[in-house]
Amino acid sequence: MAKVAVVFHSGYGHTLRMAQAVAEGAGAQLVAIDAEGNLPDTGWETLSAADAIIFGSPTYMGNVSWQFKKFADASSKPWYVQAWKDKVAAGFTNSAGLNGDKQGTLTTMFTLAMQHSMIWVSQGLMPSNTKAATRADINNLVSYSGAIAQSPSDASPAEMLQGDLDTAKLFGKRVAEVAAKFRG
Numbered sequence: 001m002a003k004v005a006v007v008f009h010s011g012y013g014h015t016l017r018m019a020q021a022v023a024e025g026a027g028a029q030l031v032a033i034d035a036e037g038n039l040p041d042t043g044w045e046t047l048s049a050a051d052a053i054i055f056g057s058p059t060y061m062g063n064v065s066w067q068f069k070k071f072a073d074a075s076s077k078p079w080y081v082q083a084w085k086d087k088v089a090a091g092f093t094n095s096a097g098l099n100g101d102k103q104g105t106l107t108t109m110f111t112l113a114m115q116h117s118m119i120w121v122s123q124g125l126m127p128s129n130t131k132a133a134t135r136a137d138i139n140n141l142v143s144y145s146g147a148i149a150q151s152p153s154d155a156s157p158a159e160m161l162q163g164d165l166d167t168a169k170l171f172g173k174r175v176a177e178v179a180a181k182f183r184g
Contacts, residue, residue: 002179004028005046008056009067013157014094015058018149021165022054022092025172037070052088052179054172055109059093062101064108072112079116088179089113090121092147092168106146119182123147124174125167136163138170147171
């Protein structure tokens with residue numbers, strides 16, 4: 001079984017809830033980036049020991065939060081020695097808008113993974129895009145490059161749509177399965 005870590009920042013609790021769903025699907029350990037953009041004391045060690053790292057951030061102004069960016073910049077130490085080379089990577093995000101420019105956030109995470117010479121895992125789910133589809137369906141927002149969710153700006157984390165959370169859980173499961181294949 002592959003060791004998976006979910007490193008994420010959550011500003012209002014929605015991305016935390018999504019991270020929990022991803023981690024449940026992957027059997028992963030959560031590593032929360034705090035409000036100052038720092039990892040817990042054992043965070044870097046957890047990422048170093050992982051076979052797969054799943055990145056998570058809310059989408060703010062079309063990109064990752066500044067806290068996630070601080071973490072990404074701090075990852076230059078493992079980058080310098082290519083410590084994450086050939087680890088599996090993936091990413092997820094949440095925003096208030098149906099689109100919300102979430103692709104910009106996923107592209108930032110993808111670029112971070114490529115800088116580290118990691119192997120990116122796609123969503124791997126077909127879209128729910130027929131007339132009969134609802135927001136409760138799996139991959140209803142239709143993302144291929146990572147898991148995405150939408151939470152209205154006046155909705156609490158408890159009000160997140162089950163379809164988005166189920167999508168996140170399936171995404172985590174896929175990343176863990178791919179990581180297990182690479183691990184051998």
